[in-house]
Amino acid sequence: MSANTVKVFKLFWADQDVEQEIWLREMANKGLHLKSLNVFCQWTFERGAPADVAYQIDFTSSKDPHYNQLLRDDGWENAAELTGWQYWRKPVEDGVEPAIFTDEASKIQKFKSVLLVLSLLTLPTAMMVVASTRSLVDNTPKALHWSVLGFFAFYVPFMTYAVWRLWRRINASKVAQ
Amino acid sequence: MDINYAKYLPLSEATFYVLAALDEPRHGYAIMQKVTAMSEGDVVIGPGTLYGAFTTLEKQELIEKISEEERRKTYALTERGRQVLAEHVRRLEIMVRNGLLSLAMFKKRKAA
Secondary structure, three states, X not given: OOOOEEEEEOOOOOOOHHHHHHHHHHHHHOOEEEEEEOOOOEEEEEEOOOXXXXXXXXXXXXXXXXXXXXXXXXXXXXXXXXXXXXEEEEEOEOOEOXXXXXXXXXXXXXXXXXXXXXXXXXXXXXXXXXXXXXXHHHHOOHHHHHHHHHHHHHHHHHHHHHHHHHHHHHHHHHHHO | XXXXXXXXXXXXXXXXXXXXXXXXXXXXXXXXXXXXXXXXOOOOOOHHHHHHHHHHHHHOOOEEEEEEEOOEEEEEEOHHHHHHHHXXXXXXXXXXXXXXXXXXXHXXXXXX
């Protein structure tokens, strides 16, 4: 690890886009600019001059070159990417925070695509666990089936909670509309 | 062509300005700049919101892609788009007339 990078462990729920954006802007103001992040919630920052830079998280852009071009035309820079999440940043000018999504309807659309992915990651797993519990208990060594069940006993409620939080966030946005 | 206007109206502020910015074909970023200028800064459309609007409006056949250059798509208003915009403006004119009348009457009654 070079002296110019700082690694931070920090966990956010999928619906906490605003919290992440605030945190990243605060870090940029301290001279810590996002470089990358990984699935273990480890954030890597590059040390540089403090700057007021706004961050926005997007889930819809991943592979669309036309959309990426539009973001770049508007002055956004892609800072990091993680499993479909794009972290865009743009300097704040005259104290006005720039935004990628400027109305509630398109914000909801963004969360809906996240909700779909999270649900797809959770539901089949939950069903698989229920379906396979019996054969797992009967046919595998004790230590193994308990660790597999233990993992899923953690994973399924964890993901279900994440999905519920996201769903609640979408509904809150609908009311605000 | 008979249009079921209820399917499209009322337009949201952002959608209205996207259609209104297409008096001639423009690409995405040009539309964003035009909307900010036209609305005197009242309406700012971010790239994510605009891109979502493109998808919806293209599906509704209110706008169409006419060319593509260096990953920038240029859009134009369709005939249907023009008619929907015209109908929205017609309704807006009635709203503005009624709004002004109501405010004038309110003022007059208060003074009486």
